Amino acid sequence: MIPKLRLYSGLTLFGYVLTHLLNHAAGIISPEAMHLAGQYTSSLWKFPPLEILLFAALLVHFFLATGHLTQRRSLRLRKWEWAQLVLGLCIPVLLFQHIIGTRIVELGHGIDPSFERVLLDLVIFKPENGVLQVLTVLVVWIHGCIGIHFWLRIKPGYTHWRGILGTLSVIVPTLALAGFAASAMEILRRTEAGGRGYLVSVIEKAGVTAEGAAFFERMLIPGLIVSLVLAGGPFVVRQIRQTLDRARRGPVLNLPNGRAARVPPGATVLEALRDAGIDIASVCGGRGRCTTCRIHCGSGLDQLDMPGRVEQAALRSINAPHGLRLACQIRPQHDLAVAPLLAPNATARDGKRPGGLSGSERQVVVLFADLRDSTKLGETKMPYDVLFILNQFFAEMTDALRQTGGLYAQFNGDGLMALYGLDTRDTELMIHQAVRGAGEMLRRMDQLNAHLESELPHRLRMGIGLHLGEAIVGEMGPPGRENISAIGDTINTAARLESRTKEHGVSLVMSRALFDHGGLEVPADAVLHEVALRGKAQNVAYYALETLPELPDITENPTPSTPPALQPQPA
Numbered sequence: 001m002i003p004k005l006r007l008y009s010g011l012t013l014f015g016y017v018l019t020h021l022l023n024h025a026a027g028i029i030s031p032e033a034m035h036l037a038g039q040y041t042s043s044l045w046k047f048p049p050l051e052i053l054l055f056a057a058l059l060v061h062f063f064l065a066t067g068h069l070t071q072r073r074s075l076r077l078r079k080w081e082w083a084q085l086v087l088g089l090c091i092p093v094l095l096f097q098h099i100i101g102t103r104i105v106e107l108g109h110g111i112d113p114s115f116e117r118v119l120l121d122l123v124i125f126k127p128e129n130g131v132l133q134v135l136t137v138l139v140v141w142i143h144g145c146i147g148i149h150f151w152l153r154i155k156p157g158y159t160h161w162r163g164i165l166g167t168l169s170v171i172v173p174t175l176a177l178a179g180f181a182a183s184a185m186e187i188l189r190r191t192e193a194g195g196r197g198y199l200v201s202v203i204e205k206a207g208v209t210a211e212g213a214a215f216f217e218r219m220l221i222p223g224l225i226v227s228l229v230l231a232g233g234p235f236v237v238r239q240i241r242q243t244l245d246r247a248r249r250g251p252v253l254n255l256p257n258g259r260a261a262r263v264p265p266g267a268t269v270l271e272a273l274r275d276a277g278i279d280i281a282s283v284c285g286g287r288g289r290c291t292t293c294r295i296h297c298g299s300g301l302d303q304l305d306m307p308g309r310v311e312q313a314a315l316r317s318i319n320a321p322h323g324l325r326l327a328c329q330i331r332p333q334h335d336l337a338v339a340p341l342l343a344p345n346a347t348a349r350d351g352k353r354p355g356g357l358s359g360s361e362r363q364v365v366v367l368f369a370d371l372r373d374s375t376k377l378g379e380t381k382m383p384y385d386v387l388f389i390l391n392q393f394f395a396e397m398t399d400a401l402r403q404t405g406g407l408y409a410q411f412n413g414d415g416l417m418a419l420y421g422l423d424t425r426d427t428e429l430m431i432h433q434a435v436r437g438a439g440e441m442l443r444r445m446d447q448l449n450a451h452l453e454s455e456l457p458h459r460l461r462m463g464i465g466l467h468l469g470e471a472i473v474g475e476m477g478p479p480g481r482e483n484i485s486a487i488g489d490t491i492n493t494a495a496r497l498e499s500r501t502k503e504h505g506v507s508l509v510m511s512r513a514l515f516d517h518g519g520l521e522v523p524a525d526a527v528l529h530e531v532a533l534r535g536k537a538q539n540v541a542y543y544a545l546e547t548l549p550e551l552p553d554i555t556e557n558p559t560p561s562t563p564p565a566l567q568p569q570p571a
Contacts, residue, residue, distance in 0.1 A: 001062060001288055002290065003310060005060055006060070006063060006064040006065065006068075007151065008057075008062060009056075009057040009058075009060040009061035009064070009107070010057075010144070010154060010223065011063050011148075012053060012054065012057035012061075012063055013057050013058060013143040013144070013567065014106065014147075016045055016054055016472075017040040017140055017141065017144060018172065019040055019042060019044065019045070019241065020174060020176075021137065021141065021175075021176035022037070022041055022044070022171050022175075022176070023037050023038050023041040023042050024137075024175075024176035024177075024180050025175035025176050025178070025179040026038075026179055026312070027115070027178075027179030027180055027182050027183035028175070028178055028182045029185070030181045030186060031115050031116045031119060031186060031187065032116075033115070034115045034179065034183055035114060035115045035395065035405060037271070038115065038368065049189045050181045050297045063229070065088060065416065066089075066230070066233070066234040068078075068232040068236075069085065069235075069238065070234045070237045070238045071238075072238065072271060073326040076275055076277075077285075077527075078276040078282075080082055080146060080150065080285075080287065081285050083142075083146060084143055084146040084147060084150075086273055087139050087142055087143040087146070088143050088230070089232075089234075090139055091136075091139060091140055091143065092104070092134060092226075092229045092230045092231055093228060093456070094136040094139060094140075095136055095140070095221065095227075096223040096224065096226070096227045097129060097132070097223065098129075098133065098136065100197050100216060100219050100220070101110050101121065101216055101258035102117075102118065103345070104219070105215065105216055107213055108212075108215065109542075110207055111206055111207050111208055111209070114205075114206055115183070116187070116202055116206075117202055117203070117205075117206040117208070118182055119184060119187045120187060120191075120202055122184070122200065122205075122235075123184045123187050123197070124130075124187065124188075124190060124191055124447070131539055132186065133180075134177060134180070135288050136179075137176060137177065138172060138173065139221070140172045141169075141172070141274035142352065145169045148165075150283075150284060150285060151281065151284075151289075152165075153348045154283060154289050154348040154351060154352075155278060156289045156352075158311070158315075166280040167306055168221075168280070171413070175400065179309070186508040194529070197373045203371075206225045214469075222293075223440060226406070229357065238415075241343050242264075243452065244422065248270070250263040250264050250265050250267070250272075250334075251263045251300075251305055251332050251333060251334050252335045252338055253269060253272055253273065253276075253332070253333045253338050254299075254335065254337045254338070255278070255337075255338060255339065256339045256366045259276075259278065259437070261273055261275070261276035261278060262276070263331075263332055265317065266330055266331060267323075267331065268286065268327065268328055268329065268330060268338070269295065269327040269328075269330050269332065269416040270282055270286050270293050270327040271286075271332075271336060272329040273327065273340075277347040280295075280327060280344055281293055281340070281342050281343065281345070281346035281350075282291055282327070282328060282342050282345050283346070283347065283348045283351060284348075285326070286328035287310075288311055288314050288326055288328055288329050289327060290348055290351040290353040291314050291315075291317070291318050291352075291353040292342050292346040292347075292350060293326055293340075293342075294318075294320070294324055294325070294326060294327070294340075294341045294342060295324070295325055295326075295327045295338045295339060295340050295341060296323050296324055296338070296339045296341055297323050297324075297330075297336060297337065297338055298305070298323070298336075298338070298339070299335075299336070299337045300332065300334055300335050300336035300337060301323055301325075301336070303332075303333065303334045303336075303425075304325065304330055304332060304336070305330070306324075307325070309331040310329065311325070312325050314326060316330075318351075318352070318354055319354050319423055319459055323362055324341070327340070341462040342475070343475070350568075353484065354422050354423050358494070360388075361470055361471070361472055361473075362421070362470070362471070362473055363421060363425075363427060363468070363470055363471075364419050364420060364421040364422065364429075364430070364464070364469075364470075364471050364473060364486060364490070365416075365417075365419070365420040365421055365430050365431055365433075365466060365467070365468050366417065366419060366420075366467050366468075366469070366471065366486065366490055366491055366493075366494035367401075367406065367417070367418040367420065367434055367438065367464060367465070367466055367494065367515070368416075368417055368464065368465045368495050368498035369397060369415055369416055369417075369418070369441060369462055369464045369496070369498070370414065370415035370416065370462060370463050370465070371390075371393060371414040371415060371460065371461075371462050371500055372461040372462060372463065372502075373458065373461065374386075374390075374414035376458065377389065377456075377457065377458075378456070380457040381455075383401055388455075389452060389455065389456070389460075390414065392448060392451075393454065393460065394411075394416065396441075396444040396445070396447070397416060397441055397444070398416075398438040399444070400437060400441045400443075400444050401418050401441075403435035403437075403440060404420075404433050404434075404436045404440055405420060405423065405424075405430075405433040405437070406418040406419065406433065406434065406437045407419045407420075407422055407484060409483070409484060409485045409486060410485050414500075417485075417486075417491070417494075417495075418437070419471075419473065419484075419485075419486055420433050420437065420482070421433075422473065427517050428485065428517070428518050428519055430515050431468060431517060431518030431520070432467075432518060432551050432552075434512075434514075435510075435518075435520070435549060435551060436551070438464045438466060438508055438548070439548045440465065441462070442462070442464070442507055442508070445460060445461075446531055448460060461507070462507065463498050463499075463501030463502060463507060463508075464498060464501065464507060464508050465494050465495065465497030465498030465499070465501065465509050465510075466494065466497070466508070466509070466510045467486075467490055467497055467511040467512065467513065467514070467516055468490075468493035468511065468513040468514050468518075469489070469490030469492060469493065469513065469516060470488065471486040471488040471490045471491055472486060472487050472488050473485075474486075493533065493540060494511075495509070496533035496540075497509045497510075497511060497533070497542055498555065500529075500542065500544065501544070502535075504529075504544035506544045506545060506546060507545075508544075508545045508548070509539065509542055509543070509544050509545070510543050510545060510549075511540060511542045512541035512542060513544070519552055520549040520550070520551070520552075521549060521550055522543065522549065523543075523545060523546070523548075523549055523550075525546050526543045526544070526545055526546075526548065527543070527559075528541060528542075528543060529541070529542055529544060530542075
């Protein structure tokens with residue numbers, strides 16, 4: 001609930017700032033245009049219900065943000081977190097004069113805060129405040145944009161809009177500052193032309209009185225003191241808590257590499273690890289949104305509190321297995337064994353992956369697919385033509401995998417490896433998904449042959465091998481280029497089964513394990529083979545199939561009652 005309040009209050013404040021800057025942009029035309037535009041933008045927030053909402057959002061957002069700061073046991077933050085924190089704490093110090101000189105004076109002394117009068121103050125009477133106002137606009141806007149960026153970056157589809165939003169984040173303050181500068185120049189021109197008479201007329205029209213001016217001057221020192229207390233108070237409170245915490249012994253985090261980290265009382269695992277200099281991913285900054293700080297908890301897991309609403313929703317979204325928790329959400333009271341599951345440079349996209357995939361042993365169905373006669377294709381076609389055909393092939397195959405619940409895991413020239421079962425522990429379901437996936441790939445191959453008929457020297461053919469077994473599944477590859485893949489004897493067996501499609505002249509070879517554990521009926525024309533595959537000491541039983549096995553109706557997307565025939569493959 002608290003993270004949502006902080007988010008929604010921040011969005012409310014950002015909405016106010018956005019309309020305010022758009023109002024300023026009208027100053028490119030004239031101060032009068034700025035005043036006219038304000039009747040549809042800034043004045044909207046003076047409607048009592050909206051003004052109350054805005055004031056409440058200001059209080060809620062500030063005190064929740066500073067409250068979160070006082071609770072931090074570690075200030076080892078990312079650069080963007082420091083930037084947002086420092087800019088946010090600067091806002092009260094930069095903004096208090098403007099608030100006193102406009103809204104408070106308006107309500108207390110009936111002074112009209114027209115843009116012409118405000119511009120006169122900022123340009124003629126106190127030009128240093130004009131410079132301060134420009135700085136305030138930049139600080140407030142950047143603070144809000146950082147928050148929105150790191151809220152949206154974990155949302156699907158944000159990458160498509162990031163460029164447009166980034167451009168708008170530059171255009172809006174640029175137009176606002178241009179409007180402020182243009183109106184300021186116009187005020188200077190009017191002052192030079194009208195002299196003292198112009199200044200007096202603007203002041204009288206605004207209803208400025210000696211009492212109002214004196215009130216503004218009296219409030220400057222108290223306002224500065226209050227804003228400094230608001231900005232520095234959280235650090236003072238935090239230091240007091242740190243001093244008291246040193247007198248208490250906190251639990252210890254034990255990591256797989258033998259390192260240990262002391263947990264300050266009340267701190268999260270994420271804070272404790274960072275405080276100990278142990279780098280760990282956290283794209284969302286510890287708000288429980290991205291799941292990149294996921295850890296596997298060993299001994300001490302049963303003494304942790306149950307996941308709260310935020311953590312529970314995040315764990316459910318990645319189908320987290322038992323023992324997986326979020327480092328930013330748990331505050332251990334006893335010693336705990338932990339192992340970070342994602343690399344420190346993990347991205348928001350990595351946080352969407354299913355949980356527990358970093359080096360875990362699990363049952364999967366492995367699918368190997370290989371394009372036949374790719375060498376002949378290279379001999380008869382230009383390199384760019386071959387590349388075009390192969391890209392079409394892989395696009396269709398990966399779409400077939402995506403539609404049937406498979407994960408593209410490995411590319412090997414003219415073939416690929418896919419995994420089924422990463423999002424389920426149901427053996428029958430993963431087998432049925434894999435069979436559907438193989439059928440969909442073969443169907444798309446037929447469509448691809450028809451589509452590229454004029455481009456192909458011969459029909460494209462492929463072989464598919466399927467096998468069920470245990471494998472080590474996790475993120476593998478060079479630093480920064482990791483992807484989810486698998487290793488183990490099951491992988492080797494599936495690859496060998498795929499190679500048997502050539503010898504039998506069929507498109508699909510499935511191990512008997514799939515029929516034994518998947519509730520599948522063996523096609524009438526299928527023959528069981530049991531041989532020692534290359535590189536393996538024990539025999540493997542498999543079927544070389546001319547037709548797809550019929551799937552029971554319990555699958556999510558059952559295949560038609562009559563399985564399609566498979567294309568025969570020349571030996």
